[in-house]
Amino acid sequence: MKAIIGAIIVALLPVVAAGGERPVAPNGIPIMEGYRNWQVIAPSYREDKGHIRVIFGNDIAVKASRNGTLPFPDGTVLAKVAWTAAKHPKFPVATVPDRFVQVEFMVKDAKKYGATGGWGFARFVGDSLTPYGKDPGFVQECFGCHTPVKGNDYVFTGFAPVP
Amino acid sequence: MKAIIGAIIVALLPVVAAGGERPVAPNGIPIMEGYRNWQVIAPSYREDKGHIRVIFGNDIAVKASRNGTLPFPDGTVLAKVAWTAAKHPKFPVATVPDRFVQVEFMVKDAKKYGATGGWGFARFVGDSLTPYGKDPGFVQECFGCHTPVKGNDYVFTGFAPVP
Numbered sequence: 001m002k003a004i005i006g007a008i009i010v011a012l013l014p015v016v017a018a019g020g021e022r023p024v025a026p027n028g029i030p031i032m033e034g035y036r037n038w039q040v041i042a043p044s045y046r047e048d049k050g051h052i053r054v055i056f057g058n059d060i061a062v063k064a065s066r067n068g069t070l071p072f073p074d075g076t077v078l079a080k081v082a083w084t085a086a087k088h089p090k091f092p093v094a095t096v097p098d099r100f101v102q103v104e105f106m107v108k109d110a111k112k113y114g115a116t117g118g119w120g121f122a123r124f125v126g127d128s129l130t131p132y133g134k135d136p137g138f139v140q141e142c143f144g145c146h147t148p149v150k151g152n153d154y155v156f157t158g159f160a161p162v163p
Numbered sequence: 164m165k166a167i168i169g170a171i172i173v174a175l176l177p178v179v180a181a182g183g184e185r186p187v188a189p190n191g192i193p194i195m196e197g198y199r200n201w202q203v204i205a206p207s208y209r210e211d212k213g214h215i216r217v218i219f220g221n222d223i224a225v226k227a228s229r230n231g232t233l234p235f236p237d238g239t240v241l242a243k244v245a246w247t248a249a250k251h252p253k254f255p256v257a258t259v260p261d262r263f264v265q266v267e268f269m270v271k272d273a274k275k276y277g278a279t280g281g282w283g284f285a286r287f288v289g290d291s292l293t294p295y296g297k298d299p300g301f302v303q304e305c306f307g308c309h310t311p312v313k314g315n316d317y318v319f320t321g322f323a324p325v326p
């Protein structure tokens with residue numbers, strides 16, 4: 001009886017793990033777990049879009065970014081989160097995050113994503129984290145826009161320094 | 164001989180640990196170690212000052228901020244880092260950090276800092292991390308400006324949410 005229950009639990013595990021329907025981009029990249037707790041590469045601000053952002057990195061990304069390692073090693077993940085920018089209600093000259101807009105990822109795997117500079121791209125939009133793009137070809141838009149920084153391994157954001 | 168060398172090493176350890184002259188504010192608060200690796204409460208932008216910022220929190224701060232716990236518990240440390248804001252050279256509509264300006268801290272100890280809402284304030288300026296303020300009275304400037312958010316335990320910045 002115990003063995004049967006054990007077998008059922010084991011059989012269910014992958015389903016549970018996949019449960020909560022982790023959204024997956026059309027190229028197969030799922031949303032990364034825990035990115036909100038990663039260290040900061042840098043903040044950024046887009047007046048034209050009215051967005052304020054943080055670029056986060058996993059441990060491999062932060063180490064490489066801090067040391068200026070190029071190209072970024074396989075296993076690097078960069079996450080850019082955008083929020084709508086609002087004036088702070090108690091101090092209007094400060095522009096602060098309001099609502100979540102989207103999160104974007106760049107995942108380094110030189111072989112797997114060789115066609116796009118070694119980077120896998122993914123974007124998840126809104127509170128529903130709806131995957132962006134109709135088919136895997138959506139990455140051409142990302143890759144195209146990141147090509148001006150090919151010399152920096154397609155990464156715009158440098159590590160914001162402290163003494 | 165080994166024992167003597169061992170004793171010398173042990174005797175030197177505290178000096179080495181205190182070495183590098185960790186700067187200390189006029190009210191006795193030293194610069195916190197490792198704050199650049201803490202989690203993010205939120206980014207912010209000050210167009211008037213030309214600064215882009217990140218507010219970091221230690222583990223106690225992040226937990227309280229995420230859960231909306233008020234007042235913040237003793238042991239909370241918030242760190243606000245300001246960089247000069249610059250246009251990204253390859254993508255000028257993006258405003259990104261350039262040079263480090265300063266780091267400021269708010270350290271919660273309801274008893275010790277009871278005269279200023281339970282918060283100890285400190286600011287360290289420039290690459291030299293020069294402590295701000297001539298004497299411990301400098302905190303009145305900080306506390307005064309944070310008083311409009313007394314209802315939020317003197318903290319302006321809310322946790323930037325993700326779904």
Ligand code: HEC
Pocket residue numbers: 044045046053055078079080104105106121122123132138139141142143145146154155156157158254257258
């Ligand atoms: C219109 C140009 C443009 C397009 C299109 C674009 N990006 Fe970016 N991306 C940028 C710029 C500029 C930055 C740097 C900072 C910023 O935006 O605040 C950036 C930064 C990033 C970062 C942080 C790492 C870095 O390079 O600084 C990630 C991750 C990212 N983009 C993912 C994506 C994904 C995924 C897509 C497509 C679904 C995409 N980008 C499409 C311009 C673009």
Ligand code: HEC
Pocket residue numbers: 091094095207208209216218241242243267268269284285286295301302304305306308309317318319320321
């Ligand atoms: C002129 C007003 C003003 C003064 C003076 C001031 N602050 Fe602040 N402080 C703010 C505002 C507004 C924010 C929120 C976000 C921002 O600046 O980007 C803030 C945020 C902070 C934060 C992050 C936590 C929070 O409340 O959001 C710290 C830490 C901080 N200040 C420390 C200090 C210290 C230390 C001093 C004095 C040496 C000081 N402040 C003086 C206005 C002020």
